[in-house]
Amino acid sequence: MEQLHLPAVTQAQGTIILPGSKSISNRTLLLAALSDGVTIIRDLLASDDTARMLEALASLGIKLENIGENAWQVTGCAGNFPNKQADLFLGNAGTAFRPLTAALAFSQGDYHLHGIPRMHERPIGDLVDALRQAGADVNCTGNEGYPPLQISPATLDVSQPIQIRGDVSSQFLTALLMALPLTGQAASIEVVGELISKPYIEITLNLMQRFGMVVQRDGWQRFHIPAAACYQSPGEIFVEGDASSASYFIAAGILAGDVTVQGVGQHSIQGDIRFAEAAHLMGGRISYGESHVRAEKTSALKAIDLDCNHIPDAAMTLAVMAMFAQGTTTLRNIASWRVKETDRIAAMATELRKVGATVEEGPDYIQITPPVQLVRHAVIDTYDDHRMAMCFSLLSLAGIPITINDPKCVGKTFPEYFQVFAGIVR
Ligand SMILES: O=C(O)C1=C[C@@H](OP(=O)(O)O)[C@@H](O)[C@H](O)C1
Numbered sequence: 001m002e003q004l005h006l007p008a009v010t011q012a013q014g015t016i017i018l019p020g021s022k023s024i025s026n027r028t029l030l031l032a033a034l035s036d037g038v039t040i041i042r043d044l045l046a047s048d049d050t051a052r053m054l055e056a057l058a059s060l061g062i063k064l065e066n067i068g069e070n071a072w073q074v075t076g077c078a079g080n081f082p083n084k085q086a087d088l089f090l091g092n093a094g095t096a097f098r099p100l101t102a103a104l105a106f107s108q109g110d111y112h113l114h115g116i117p118r119m120h121e122r123p124i125g126d127l128v129d130a131l132r133q134a135g136a137d138v139n140c141t142g143n144e145g146y147p148p149l150q151i152s153p154a155t156l157d158v159s160q161p162i163q164i165r166g167d168v169s170s171q172f173l174t175a176l177l178m179a180l181p182l183t184g185q186a187a188s189i190e191v192v193g194e195l196i197s198k199p200y201i202e203i204t205l206n207l208m209q210r211f212g213m214v215v216q217r218d219g220w221q222r223f224h225i226p227a228a229a230c231y232q233s234p235g236e237i238f239v240e241g242d243a244s245s246a247s248y249f250i251a252a253g254i255l256a257g258d259v260t261v262q263g264v265g266q267h268s269i270q271g272d273i274r275f276a277e278a279a280h281l282m283g284g285r286i287s288y289g290e291s292h293v294r295a296e297k298t299s300a301l302k303a304i305d306l307d308c309n310h311i312p313d314a315a316m317t318l319a320v321m322a323m324f325a326q327g328t329t330t331l332r333n334i335a336s337w338r339v340k341e342t343d344r345i346a347a348m349a350t351e352l353r354k355v356g357a358t359v360e361e362g363p364d365y366i367q368i369t370p371p372v373q374l375v376r377h378a379v380i381d382t383y384d385d386h387r388m389a390m391c392f393s394l395l396s397l398a399g400i401p402i403t404i405n406d407p408k409c410v411g412k413t414f415p416e417y418f419q420v421f422a423g424i425v426r
């Protein structure tokens with residue numbers, strides 16, 4: 001297995017330019033593909049997850065032209081994919097798999113959707129149930145409730161409100177919201193139970209609006225899609241820098257110096273921008289501009305006790321920051337960690353124990369007490385999880401060398417991560 005040896009370091013200083021947001025990139029690609037007109041997308045993320053979406057859209061007959069560095073011209077199909085048969089490999093990209101499932105369920109074709117083995121362990125049953133209420137023909141060809149999926153043409157009826165559970169992944173609601181306009185009919189969605197990861201729904205609604213689709217809503221409970229509406233290309237759209245990717249550099253600044261991330265700022269539409277507030281609770285100074293965030297070390301770090309449901313991805317970074325804090329840090333309401341790239345609660349607990357932490361885990365929380373003295377060197381397993389690899393690089397700032405197993409797993413969202421990290425630490 002490939003390994004990366006990170007040297008012991010103690011300082012982080014400098015400015016980095018963030019890659020594009022994964023969540024915005026994959027939503028924008030799909031909305032541009034479904035819209036009427038040509039869209040130029042700038043600053044698109046170049047990574048495994050966006051490559052899977054680009055390949056899928058190309059297989060569906062969408063014209064996509066790379067017109068410059070991270071710039072794409074997408075010719076939309078006005079809600080009707082040209083290819084009515086396709087076999088789509090979607091890797092482990094939730095932001096491709098879930099939205100494409102819903103869009104293709106309403107596209108009157110024969111489609112097979114599959115991914116890597118872990119994707120076939122990630123639940124999709126709540127979305128499949130919702131699509132079946134609308135008459136869609138979606139078949140789980142392996143285990144019920146999980147990919148792979150076979151989708152067939154069907155007679156759709158969305159005259160009744162569609163109920164969807166939102167307590168396993170918000171991506172199911174995102175998928176339904178983005179796809180329902182394809183039916184051409186007015187439709188309503190009712191969320192059953194507590195919706196998790198709410199800020200991702202704000203990203204969805206914001207981008208749908210930029211493509212001309214205004215969704216009426218009653219809080220987080222009910223959403224109404226207008227009749228006979230087609231997505232309209234906004235012409236040109238810029239993708240913000242990725243706020244989850246920013247978390248590693250904001251953490252580095254707070255732990256060990258002064259780091260500025262460029263590409264995301266105080267008015268970001270991404271919920272993970274609020275990682276900066278959470279990190280600030282542990283210590284350090286945060287300042288914002290229109291398109292940058294600066295993080296500076298000012299004091300020793302304090303432990304925190306925080307509900308992290310609004311920042312599920314960036315919260316992993318807090319778990320590693322806890323190793324630098326005095327006291328016990330508790331991260332709560334993170335049950336969704338268990339159904340992501342790996343069981344992230346179990347993986348985080350195992351790897352933090354390797355460096356000496358005392359860790360308690362529950363179904364939806366993790367509690368971390370750092371050791372008096374960290375181990376002198378650690379070899380970290382990453383479980384094919386980009387965030388495990390990126391998070392644990394931060395431990396090298398404690399002045400211990402860290403070996404990262406399978407470092408290329410960062411390709412899911414940030415292929416250049418380790419080069420960028422090496423550029424700010426010493
Ligand atoms: O909609 C999105 O872009 C995402 C939603 C979140 O998933 P859940 O809703 O499953 O928590 C997040 O973890 C994922 O990385 C991206």
Ligand SMILES: C=C(OP(=O)(O)O)C(=O)O
Nearest residue numbers: 092093094095313340341
């Ligand atoms: C959960 C994640 O990915 P996905 O979009 O595949 O759900 C993630 O990037 O942390």
